[in-house]
Amino acid sequence: MEKEKFYLTTTLPYVNAKPHIGFALEIVQADVIARYQTLVGKDVFFNTGTDEHGQKVYEKALEAGTDTQRYTDELSLDFKNLLGELGVLPEIHFIRTTNPHHKEAAQEMWRRCDANGDIYKAKQIIKYCKGCELEKTDSELIDGKCHLHPNLEIEIREEENYFFRFSKYGEKLLAFYAEHPDFVVPDYRFNEIKKFVEGGLQDFSVSRLKEKMSWGVPVPGDDDHVMYVWFDALTNYISTTGWPEKEDFGGYWPGIQFAGKDNLRQQSAIWAAMLLSAGLPLPKQIVIHGFITSGGAKMSKSLGNVIDPLTVKEKYGTEALRYFLARHVHPFEDTDVTMEKVHEAYTANLVNGLGNLVSRVMKMAEDNLEGPVSVEDTPIEKDFRTQLDAYRLDAAFDLIYFHIQKGDELIQETTPFKKVKSDNPTEVAEGKEVIEKLVKHIYRIAEHLVVFMPETAEKIKEAVRENKKPENLFVRID
Numbered sequence: 001m002e003k004e005k006f007y008l009t010t011t012l013p014y015v016n017a018k019p020h021i022g023f024a025l026e027i028v029q030a031d032v033i034a035r036y037q038t039l040v041g042k043d044v045f046f047n048t049g050t051d052e053h054g055q056k057v058y059e060k061a062l063e064a065g066t067d068t069q070r071y072t073d074e075l076s077l078d079f080k081n082l083l084g085e086l087g088v089l090p091e092i093h094f095i096r097t098t099n100p101h102h103k104e105a106a107q108e109m110w111r112r113c114d115a116n117g118d119i120y121k122a123k124q125i126i127k128y129c130k131g132c133e134l135e136k137t138d139s140e141l142i143d144g145k146c147h148l149h150p151n152l153e154i155e156i157r158e159e160e161n162y163f164f165r166f167s168k169y170g171e172k173l174l175a176f177y178a179e180h181p182d183f184v185v186p187d188y189r190f191n192e193i194k195k196f197v198e199g200g201l202q203d204f205s206v207s208r209l210k211e212k213m214s215w216g217v218p219v220p221g222d223d224d225h226v227m228y229v230w231f232d233a234l235t236n237y238i239s240t241t242g243w244p245e246k247e248d249f250g251g252y253w254p255g256i257q258f259a260g261k262d263n264l265r266q267q268s269a270i271w272a273a274m275l276l277s278a279g280l281p282l283p284k285q286i287v288i289h290g291f292i293t294s295g296g297a298k299m300s301k302s303l304g305n306v307i308d309p310l311t312v313k314e315k316y317g318t319e320a321l322r323y324f325l326a327r328h329v330h331p332f333e334d335t336d337v338t339m340e341k342v343h344e345a346y347t348a349n350l351v352n353g354l355g356n357l358v359s360r361v362m363k364m365a366e367d368n369l370e371g372p373v374s375v376e377d378t379p380i381e382k383d384f385r386t387q388l389d390a391y392r393l394d395a396a397f398d399l400i401y402f403h404i405q406k407g408d409e410l411i412q413e414t415t416p417f418k419k420v421k422s423d424n425p426t427e428v429a430e431g432k433e434v435i436e437k438l439v440k441h442i443y444r445i446a447e448h449l450v451v452f453m454p455e456t457a458e459k460i461k462e463a464v465r466e467n468k469k470p471e472n473l474f475v476r477i478d
């Protein structure tokens, strides 16, 4: 039987800075869902990559005195290497927007929107935030500044550019939203975008003059312009499937998109309108996560509170980093993360909780059972699936911890370690029976844990199969 196809993608991080924990969060969340969908039998297409055009990248490369392509090559490689450090599925597709096939796909997207009458040339004075790479309307400015980038001056520009007829799509988007009540998760983000669209849409420019900024995909049929970075980058979600050569996207699109709350508008309104214009299917769902703050403040270099995912990984390991991001960071709301919180969670729940249960059970099994307990993989729990279907990674992980606690309680209540030392053969048999039950119990835990902590899950399964206490799963760290 052919497997059901499942597509999911992260946003593509913009390569004007090194990878930060916000990207690590998004990719780990998406990776958990990709592993989960694979586990339940789907044929998964998982996409990420790097967004490499636009003014900020161009200026950074200029500043660094490097060739722009070489600059993006290096930063793109940093992101790609990070995937391994985060334990992301090796089958992931990694798309770079400077890739020739992607550039051709972006041009085809342009042609289709143009053919539908949605791209026109006009002169306009624009207010532009370089931080967002977006034009801003007056209502979006606070004291004349972008609220996300209060340190940057809003640029006033007069340019003749190409525009996308976004204004034409307000009604159509609202109709689509009404027909797809789960289009954006969580629903308060969905309400936010509905309000934005209801407020009326303004056309926005989708090109830049090449003489001012050449680092972009050439506009088809006009050598003087390059595409605006969003227009080009958003197309990656379908170009990665082999579109436009594969008109059916290889059967993978439409799919699920993960994005941060700062990306809500681009994903659920701009990109959606581009697809409507090009006559292509809209995404199935857009999942919006919150931000990671640190010590109560937005992370910033000047505050010195930036948490580097690689520092966490080096100290506690990839699996612990994944554990923390999946269970202790809220899937939708902002979460405050400090190194102290990471340390506490690691010690209490990995060293003491999971690590301790596995080592106690397998020590008893190794010492008292004649051979390995026979185990087989069985379908995962319905409640666990319900939580992951709703992207509640934290709640799904809590279910695993409920079973870890049950295991601890069973040991305390039935004291199998005492029973096996008894002179009474019935008690010894009872003790062994409980130990077998516990071994099956931790195997069952591993079957669910695999979506979050694949290496740890495999170590537990191997220990069960070999009837051998594993090396310390989590080393105590001071």
Ligand SMILES: [Zn+2]
Pocket: 129, 130, 131, 132, 133, 146, 147, 148, 149
């Ligand atoms: Zn801004």
